[in-house]
Amino acid sequence: MSANRYNPAEIEPKWQQIWEEERLYQSSVNPEQPKWYALTMLPYPSGDLHTGHWYAYTPSDAAARFRRMNGYNVFFPIGFDAFGLPAENAAIKHGAHPARWTFANIERMRGQLRRMGAMWAWEQEAVSCDPEYYKWSQWFFRKFYDAGLAYREYAPVDFCPTCNTTLAREQVWGDDRHCERCGTPVIKKDLEQWKFRITRYADELLDGLAQIEWPERVKTMQTHWIGRSAGAEVLFRTESGDVLEIFTTRPDTLWGATFMVVAPEHPLVASITSAAQQAAVAAYQEQAARMDEIQRGAADKEKSGVFTGGYAINPVNGERIPIWIADYVMMGYxxxxxxxxxxxxxxxxxxxSRYGLEIRRVITGPDGARGPLEAAYDAKEEGELIQSGPFDGTPVRGAVERVIEWLEANELGRGAVNYRLRDWLISRQRMWGAPIPILYCPSCGVLPVPYAELPVLLPDDAEFKPTGESPLRSHASFRNATCPECGGPAERETDTMDTFMCSSWYQYAYLSPYWKRGEPLRAEDHPWDTAAGAYWLPVDQYTGGIEHATMHLLYTRFFTKALRDLGVVDFDEPMLRLFNQGMILGPDGEKMSKSRGNVINPDDVVGRYGADTVRGYLMFIGPWDQGGPWDPQAIEGVHRFLQRVWTVVVEDPQLRQPQLDAAHRPDPAQERALERKLHQTILKVTDDLQHFRFNTAIAALMELNNALYKVRESAVANSTAWNQTLRNLLLMMAPIFPHIADELWHRQGNTSSVHLQRWPDGDPDKAREEQITVVVQIGGKVRDKLQVAPGTAAAELERAALLLPNVDKYLNGRSPQKVIVVPDKLVNLLL
RNA sequence: GCCGACGUGGCGGAAUUGGCAGACGCGAUAGACUUAGGAUCUAUUACCGCUAGGUGUGGAGGUUCGAGUCCUCUCGUCGGCACCA
Structure with a gap:
């Protein structure tokens, strides 16, 4: 009897095994077939899969499966982003090498991931901490170095005191400038660090957004992050004759400059400052430097500054204006x-206002106002320039451009563009990352490790102590090397690369994992199988969380553009389409966390309901990009749905007694109604799945199953429409509920997998209603309804409406002044 | 402070171009079947009202024959940026 009950614990492992044995989801290059590269952000092997992973992965799997059934050759790979600090912390705590911790976690997570029943191409799995992977990460670094895209700089950088490492600017978040990983507020340090010249691509990173189908939210965030602003650089001079260059977006207001402000760290401060002001300036500089460590930019803090005692000459009008220092001016911009x-x-x-400095109006108000201002007036559209020498009377609209031309003609300045974007700091003072392949030779200087000597391997005998310092620094045999130039002793760089480096190219690594395994590398190598790349690239659909908007998603775009310029790829953007899923929350509507005690463990719920139910429930909660709270009761609804589908199929009257009494002929109208519902559902579900609207797709499948359920005891169950509906219901369930769909598909007598079938075609003719309801309103209020054939003419609708008893009652002898008829929708009679 | 998204039943959420608000599911209520039910099935379920009917999509206005949908203002929640010249 148990064989006839829905038992996911039995059928799910069975099908997972069959799919794997039959290599159902391994796809290979096939020029005959359109390709679809579906990619989802790879997991960090933290040790346990959480509900968030299920929420990210199972819908993206459903989307990939849907594509596949629609005739695409789908490549849907998976791997592990396996470098990172938790492994190192675990090593310190337990004394085991990070590699051991990491690979044990990966092994565990592989099992958990398999339980999702996703169509991943496991044979192409890539793990970023494998030397055969990171040798290519190092190869890319070397390529960037050779191209002048990687450089070393001594500069103030953000440092996380908990993670004991520097961070890229993108990895410093929030108003308290905390570490993106651990939440600790960062501090400033002056350090020698490796960076990638992402700023070289600032304009292209902006322009490229126009050619990719990414959520506007992400595009906006990247645009703000890059922060392009156009203006002019203008050459002021100090009284002592030094050039003091400024950047402004409003060169049209040059004649309104009544003082200058330089950053406290500005190199000219010392020479500008007068003897009398020296003490005050020094004190302010010291205070600003200290603030840096704590929090310089506390937003609503009152502006402060100190007069230097020095003056500058405004080049446009020769005026002598005081120079101040203030911390609201940043040295870095x-x-x-x-x-x-x-x-x-x-x-x-x-x-x-605070320091009593002159405020001189140089733009009139929209009404022509020229009087003193109560607040800054920064309009660029209305008004004209005044007190602006040759530009008096110039409309402010367009004035920026005209002043720039004038500045250039008079050699006082030039048009210039500034970006908020900074170069990508990739040095990390941690052991568990890809070593930066650089050597320092006392006589030859900074040298890249030769290609043939890659990879620079991480030692497997490093000592982990809770000192906060990378074990590589104290590892003599790692650190001591030979100079490739002079053969003398050289020292190895002990910083490793930001893990975002490894994830910037993983979409390429999947094509041919561990490419050229064991082979020495050469500069002219290609880092993956070019035939596979030519077919599969770029990624067609990428899915993942929005938290990477200005980190990974920016880095990988930069990486691809850099690779294009190196001749490695021939396209501009790595991922053509992006979808960001939302966040799954605990039952209390809060972010799941151990401390809140609101964590739902996916292993538990899968054990109770099966993977199909969990998949379906996560997709049913609501729009995928919205996320939402996990409701431990609502999941029952999806489980019941699957039970009911099971019941309909397994207890199919035709399976039990194929030949029903000839007297029990199905009612043709009922049969047509079922067929209509089927085609409506196909059209709806097809459209929904194309747009990741899993929740409404599932609702439509539930409705269809309810329709089947309602007539299953009737003679309709002995009709072609019934058979077709059952068959197509299973086809449509396959992407979301892959196990039960395949099981029931086989129980219906099919021999090849449901996942190898073509997605059904909905027929709009068969989906069309025979009768539709047209609402009859009087004065905008619904008073009656008409049942008519679709497409009934307006005149006919109006005539029929006027004949309705309720209409007669409400008109009460009056005749409508105006009649609005919307065919197939309503008749509105206005009095 | 600036920018953006979102506010719909007890709950999660549905609603082409403005055209029957509340699909689907949870929960709830009643009934059936049961030794039992936290299983299953059937019915009801926005609110007020006995009915007729009225009121309802955060709030206030507006456009329109007609607004969840469009416009203006406003309140709230969430996210991004944070003196970027």
Missing amino acids: GTGAIMAVPAHDARDFAFA
Whole structure:
């Protein structure tokens, strides 16, 4: 009897095994077939799969399966982003090598991932901490180095005191500038660090957004992050004759500059400062430097600054204006110096108000106002320039461009563009990452490790101590090397690469994992199988969380553009389409966390309901990009649905008694109704799945099954429509509920997998209703309804409406002044 | 402070171009079947009202024959940026 009950614990492992044995999901290059590279952000092997993984992966699997049934050759790989700090922390705690911890976790997670029943191409799995993987990460570094895209710089950098490493700017989050990983506020340090010249691609990273189908949210975040602003660089001079260059987006307000502000760290401060102001300036500089360590940019803090005692000459009008230092001017942006135009800049206005500096209006108000200002007026559209020498009377709209031309003609400045984006800092003072392949030779200087000597391997005997320092620094045989130039002793770089480096190219690694395994590398190698790349690349559909908007998703775009310029790829963007799923929350609507005690363990729920139910429930909660709370009761609904599908199929009257009494002929109208419902469902589900609307697709499947359920005891169950509906229901369930679909598919007598079938075609003619309801309103209120054939003419609808008894009652002898008829929708009679 | 998204039953959420608000599911209520039911099946379930009917998509206005959907203002929640000149 048990064989006839829905028992996911029995059928799910069975089908997973069959699929794997039959290599059902391994796809290979086939030029005859359109390809679809479906990619989902790879997991970090933290040790346990959580509900968030299920929420990210099972819908993306359903989407990939749907594509496959629609005739695409789908490549859907998986791997592990396996470098990172937790492994190192575990090593310190337990004394085991990070590799052991990592590979044990990977092994465990492979099993958990398999239980999802996803169509991953496991044979092409890639693990980023495998030397055969990171040798290519190092090869890319070397390529970037040779191309001038990787460089070393001594500069102030963000440092996380908990992770004991520097971070890229993208990895510092929030108003308290905390570490993206551990939440600790970062501090500033001056250090020698390796960076990638992502800023070289700033404009292209902006422009490229136009050619990819990514969520606007992500595009906006990247646009803001890159922060392109156009303006001018203008050459001021100090009284002592030094050039003091400023950047401004409003060169049209140059005549309104009443003072200048330079960053406290500006190199000219010392020479500008007068003897009398020296003490005050030094004190302010010291205070600013200290603030840096704590929090310089506390947003609503009142502006402060100190007069240097020095003056500059405004090149456009020869005026002598005071130079101040203030911490609201940053050394890291523009030139670290600004002209202050308090009349037309809110920050300068606040500063000038506090210190009693002149506020000179140089743009009239929209109404022509020329009087004193109560607040900064920064409009660019209305008004004209005043007190601006040759530009008096110039409309402010377009004035920026005209002033730039004038500055260039007079050699006082030039048009310039600044970006908020900074170069990508990739050095990490941690052991568990890909070593940066660089050597330092006392006589030959900084040298890249020769290609043939890659990879620079991580030692397997490193000592892990809770000192906070990378074990590579104290590992003599790692650190001591031979100079490839002079053969003398050299020292190895002990910093490793940011793990975002490894994940910037993993979509390529999957094509031919561990390419050229064991072979020495050469500069002219290609880092993956070019035949596979030519067919599969770029990625057609990428899915993952939005938290990577300005990290991974920016880095991988940069990486691809850099590879294109190196001749490695021939396209501009790595991922053509992106979808960001939302976040699954605990039953209390809060983020799942151990401390809150609201964690749902996927292993438990899979054990109770099976993977298909969990998959379906996660997709049923709501729109995938919205996320939402896990409701431990609502999952029952999806489970019941599967039970009912099971019952309909397994207890199919035709399976029990194929020849029903000839007297029990199905009612043709009922049969047509079922067929209609089927085609409506196919059209709906097809459209929904194309757009990741799993929740409404499942609702439609439930409706279809309810329709079947309602007539299963009737003679309709002995009709072609019934058979067709049952068959197509299973086909449509296959992407979301892969196990039960295949099981029932076989129980229906089919021999090849449901996952090898073509997606059904919905027929709009068969889906069309025979009768539709047209609402009859009087004065906008629904008073009656008409049942008519679709497409009934407006005149006919109006005539029929006027004959309705309710209409007669409400009109009460009056005749409508106006009649609005929308065919197939409504008749509105206005009095 | 700036930018963006979102506010719909007790709950998660549905609603082409403006055209029957509340699909589907959870929960709830009643009944059936049962030794039992936290299984299953059937019915009901936005709110007020005995009915007729009225009221309802965060709030206030507006456009329209007609607004969850469009416009203006406003409140709330979430996310991004944070003196970027």
